[in-house]
Amino acid sequence: MPKITFIEHNGTPHTVQTAVGKSVMQAAIENNVPGIDADCGGECACATCHVYVDAAWIAKTGLPEPGSQEASMLSFAAVSQPDSRLSCQIKVTEDLDGLVVRMPEGQH
Amino acid sequence: MTSDRIIIAGAGHAGGSAAAMLRQLGWKTGITLAGEEPLPPYQRPPLSKAWLKGEADADSLALRPLGFYNDADIELRLGTTVTKIDPAAHQVTFGDGDTMHYAHLILATGSRARRIPLPGIDQANVLELRTAADADRLKAALGPGKRLAVVGGGYIGLEAAASARSLGAEVTIIELMPRVLARVACEILSNFFQDFHRAQGVTIELGAGVRALEGHGTVTGVRLADGRLIPCDAALIGVGGVPNEELARDAGLACDGGIVVDLTARTSDPDISAIGDCTKRPLPLYHRSMRLESVPNALEQAKQAASAICGRPPPAPEIPWFWSDQYDLRLQIVGIPFDATEIVVRGDVAAGKFALFHLTEDGTVQAVEAVNASTEFMGGRRIIQRRKQLTAARIADMAVTMQELAA
Numbered sequence: 001m002p003k004i005t006f007i008e009h010n011g012t013p014h015t016v017q018t019a020v021g022k023s024v025m026q027a028a029i030e031n032n033v034p035g036i037d038a039d040c041g042g043e044c045a046c047a048t049c050h051v052y053v054d055a056a057w058i059a060k061t062g063l064p065e066p067g068s069q070e071a072s073m074l075s076f077a078a079v080s081q082p083d084s085r086l087s088c089q090i091k092v093t094e095d096l097d098g099l100v101v102r103m104p105e106g107q108h
Numbered sequence: 109m110t111s112d113r114i115i116i117a118g119a120g121h122a123g124g125s126a127a128a129m130l131r132q133l134g135w136k137t138g139i140t141l142a143g144e145e146p147l148p149p150y151q152r153p154p155l156s157k158a159w160l161k162g163e164a165d166a167d168s169l170a171l172r173p174l175g176f177y178n179d180a181d182i183e184l185r186l187g188t189t190v191t192k193i194d195p196a197a198h199q200v201t202f203g204d205g206d207t208m209h210y211a212h213l214i215l216a217t218g219s220r221a222r223r224i225p226l227p228g229i230d231q232a233n234v235l236e237l238r239t240a241a242d243a244d245r246l247k248a249a250l251g252p253g254k255r256l257a258v259v260g261g262g263y264i265g266l267e268a269a270a271s272a273r274s275l276g277a278e279v280t281i282i283e284l285m286p287r288v289l290a291r292v293a294c295e296i297l298s299n300f301f302q303d304f305h306r307a308q309g310v311t312i313e314l315g316a317g318v319r320a321l322e323g324h325g326t327v328t329g330v331r332l333a334d335g336r337l338i339p340c341d342a343a344l345i346g347v348g349g350v351p352n353e354e355l356a357r358d359a360g361l362a363c364d365g366g367i368v369v370d371l372t373a374r375t376s377d378p379d380i381s382a383i384g385d386c387t388k389r390p391l392p393l394y395h396r397s398m399r400l401e402s403v404p405n406a407l408e409q410a411k412q413a414a415s416a417i418c419g420r421p422p423p424a425p426e427i428p429w430f431w432s433d434q435y436d437l438r439l440q441i442v443g444i445p446f447d448a449t450e451i452v453v454r455g456d457v458a459a460g461k462f463a464l465f466h467l468t469e470d471g472t473v474q475a476v477e478a479v480n481a482s483t484e485f486m487g488g489r490r491i492i493q494r495r496k497q498l499t500a501a502r503i504a505d506m507a508v509t510m511q512e513l514a515a
Contacts (some may be wrong), residue, residue, distance in 0.1 A: 031176075032131060034133075040153075040431060069482055072483040075483055076490050076510070077512060078490065
């Protein structure tokens with residue numbers, strides 16, 4: 001099972017294992033990682049599972065398609081950056097084993 | 109007897125989240141999470157949408173996997189509720205007669221469907237939609253050619269109608285008010301949703317009272333006040349929710365159309381918190397208190413309660429928001445239009461991509477209702493947060509971007 005490391009805004013890392021096919025958001029929720037709210041449960045409706053993808057992983061996770069639902073949700077998410085993603089929209093694959101994402105200070 | 113245990117009464121979205129957040133914030137001693145339903149905490153929003161359409165399974169509905177509660181040392185007591193609180197003794201009684209002491213009690217008792225005392229209401233296939241069991245009963249009654257009568261044109265009724273249509277059922281919505289969503293949305297939005305549902309083949313009866321549910325043990329039709337009969341195989345009653353506040357009231361806690369709490373989710377007893385649908389809570393942005401029935405509200409208050417109990421600073425206040433998915437429409441609402449005197453349309457209502465900005469007299473944006481317009485929703489959230497004042501002309505001008513409006 002792929003490993004994903006979530007780094008809280010205060011620097012605390014949480015490394016969890018999750019099944020292929022889940023979303024990165026689900027991996028956080030199932031392992032009670034603080035800092036991912038996921039109000040809408042993965043519907044891309046709330047932007048409260050916002051993460052910054054580590055530079056080394058951007059090529060594998062990709063960025064939201066311009067004009068997509070995810071891109072418009074991120075356009076005003078708390079402290080949006082060029083490496084911002086909504087973690088509910090990143091599907092876990094074997095390729096993402098070792099993925100590192102960082103969390104913003106808040107999700108609202 | 110003293111205890112270092114936190115008891116959470118109610119294992120819905122609010123209660124389940126509070127238990128998880130207490131562990132996130134470092135609460136070390138016992139947590140008991142008790143709920144009436146046989147299932148561990150699950151997400152209710154999909155019940156009228158993906159779950160009803162058969163697009164979600166029980167695993168994807170669960171808030172957290174079952175193993176989580178064991179790993180996190182959270183005692184789950186399912187199929188039972190707290191039936192009595194003795195605040196002086198810091199003790200609760202469960203439905204099975206068991207008693208337990210608490211250091212702190214969190215009430216997350218939720219809301220229940222409003223029942224209307226109509227003749228024939230107790231028949232088979234007269235349904236409501238609150239729980240997974242309710243959704244299963246509704247799903248079983250739907251299918252190609254089946255006829256569903258929906259009493260109440262609120263969000264639950266409209267979402268269920270959309271899902272039922274996608275399953276091939278014939279749907280009639282019966283609404284007492286002159287428009288659907290009358291309590292929760294403005295007229296432009298009501299008209300838009302009415303037109304959209306009708307275009308999808310839903311029949312909508314407005315200003316229509318219900319006299320009785322006809323049938324001989326199983327519902328066969330809804331008799332309207334004007335005497336007409338709407339034949340059906342199932343009737344879904346969705347006429348609002350009522351807070352489950354009786355437990356709190358019996359314990360002497362202040363209630364006023366919801367259990368009264370502050371911004372740390374404390375009730376009138378400092379050792380008892382209340383969170384979610386059952387509470388009447390302050391909305392600091394609007395200088396008002398009200399009851400909100402939404403997942404974001406449940407999560408925000410779970411965070412408030414867990415932070416206060418663990419001695420952490422309170423989380424930053426959030427702006428209430430809601431969402432509803434019907435057909436390929438995504439409705440996102442942020443804010444509440446208190447004291448709004450003007451509604452400004454941004455976008456194209458006829459094209460199904462627009463946002464409605466609700467402004468007070470001085471141009472302060474109080475709420476934004478966005479249909480297939482997520483940028484307006486997110487930008488609106490920022491504008492409301494910053495208490496920005498805007499002119500109607502600028503909002504309506506699509507040449508002005510949301511980035512510029514929110515700047």
